[in-house]
Amino acid sequence: MPELPEVETIKGGLLIKAKGKKIKDVRIRVPKVFIGDRKKIIDAKIKDVRRTGKILQVILDNGYSIIIHLKMTGQLVFEERGEKSVGGHPQKIYEQPLPHKHTHIIYTFTDDSHLYFNDLRKFGWNKVIKTSKVDKTLGPDKFGPEPGSKGFSSEYLKKIFSRSKKTIKQVLMDQNKISGIGNIYSSESLFYARIKPTKSANKLSDKEIEKLKKALEKVIKLGLKHGGSSENTYVNIEGKKGKYMDIAVVYQRAGEKCRKCGGKIRSQKIGGRTAFWCPACQH
DNA sequence: CTATCTGTTCTGAC
DNA sequence: TGTCAGAACAGATA
Numbered sequence: 001m002p003e004l005p006e007v008e009t010i011k012g013g014l015l016i017k018a019k020g021k022k023i024k025d026v027r028i029r030v031p032k033v034f035i036g037d038r039k040k041i042i043d044a045k046i047k048d049v050r051r052t053g054k055i056l057q058v059i060l061d062n063g064y065s066i067i068i069h070l071k072m073t074g075q076l077v078f079e080e081r082g083e084k085s086v087g088g089h090p091q092k093i094y095e096q097p098l099p100h101k102h103t104h105i106i107y108t109f110t111d112d113s114h115l116y117f118n119d120l121r122k123f124g125w126n127k128v129i130k131t132s133k134v135d136k137t138l139g140p141d142k143f144g145p146e147p148g149s150k151g152f153s154s155e156y157l158k159k160i161f162s163r164s165k166k167t168i169k170q171v172l173m174d175q176n177k178i179s180g181i182g183n184i185y186s187s188e189s190l191f192y193a194r195i196k197p198t199k200s201a202n203k204l205s206d207k208e209i210e211k212l213k214k215a216l217e218k219v220i221k222l223g224l225k226h227g228g229s230s231e232n233t234y235v236n237i238e239g240k241k242g243k244y245m246d247i248a249v250v251y252q253r254a255g256e257k258c259r260k261c262g263g264k265i266r267s268q269k270i271g272g273r274t275a276f277w278c279p280a281c282q283h
Numbered sequence: 284c285t286a287t288c289t290g291t292t293c294t295g296a297c
Numbered sequence: 298t299g300t301c302a303g304a305a306c307a308g309a310t311a
Contacts, residue, residue, distance in 0.1 A: 002290065003290065006290080054291085069291085069292085070290095070291090071290090071291050071292075072289070072290055072291055072292095073289090073290080073291095121289090121291095123291065123292080124291090173291090175291090175292080182290055182291070183289095183290055183291090184290060185290095228290095229290070230290095231289090231290065232289070232290060233290085234290070251290090252290095273290095273291090274288085274289085
């Protein structure tokens with residue numbers, strides 16, 4: 001799924017395109033991805049869009065909110081009235097005009113613009129809840145601080161790392177401890193910090209923790225700057241892909257040469273996810 | 284054809 | 298309480 005930079009990019013797009021619009025209709029084509037009462041959001045206006053970790057919150061002006069998780073393959077694409085997404089000969093399943101086979105929810109605004117929720121694997125969801133419950137649902141007991149935020153201090157990292165028995169990569173991806181990091185940015189930040197992903201979190205030195213903290217903040221910024229990563233299906237609100245993968249140092253580059261030392265990048269499963277790293281540079 | 288992979292996270296079993 | 302496999306799903310790839 002989109003990780004923090006991707007979701008943040010979508011948030012920005014929604015603020016520009018959809019803020020202030022009034023929902024005229026919601027069409028639900030796959031019930032399992034829409035949780036809650038669709039009637040509660042009809043005739044409501046989008047007041048604000050926020051983000052907690054990888055979860056989007058669309059705040060409406062009637063006391064309700066839509067919270068959205070894109071999981072691995074979810075997309076939110078906005079189209080103005082009468083605008084036609086690029087079609088042509090459909091090659092890839094996601095490059096067809098909207099709505100298509102994997103469009104599960106269609107939000108229509110009063111000016112006849114649309115917001116489409118597409119999700120090939122149907123793991124993602126859109127959920128209607130009371131805005132007063134948003135903070136409780138997405139509270140700090142469920143989501144740790146994110147890189148760059150106030151709570152993301154060296155002391156905090158030291159605490160969670162020393163208590164964990166898992167590998168550093170697994171801890172980085174644990175949303176309860178740190179929000180917004182997934183497979184891509186955990187792999188990339190560990191490379192910049194020169195730490196191998198298989199290392200036990202509780203074996204990191206203070207110096208390594210300091211380096212990792214900086215690396216995480218750096219890759220998140222890089223991701224944002226490049227509009228996210230599009231290895232697979234991620235697109236922004238306009239249906240365009242992100243460019244982070246062009247500059248990725250290790251992610252999805254097994255067998256290729258390390259940009260620093262020229263050695264071979266290797267990959268291995270850690271806790272069910274594929275990790276990528278340079279055995280020569282990362283210890 | 285089959286088998287295996289995939290940017291996530293929750294649940295139930297131990 | 299922590300950890301782990303499996304599940305939710307569909308398509309791309311070898």
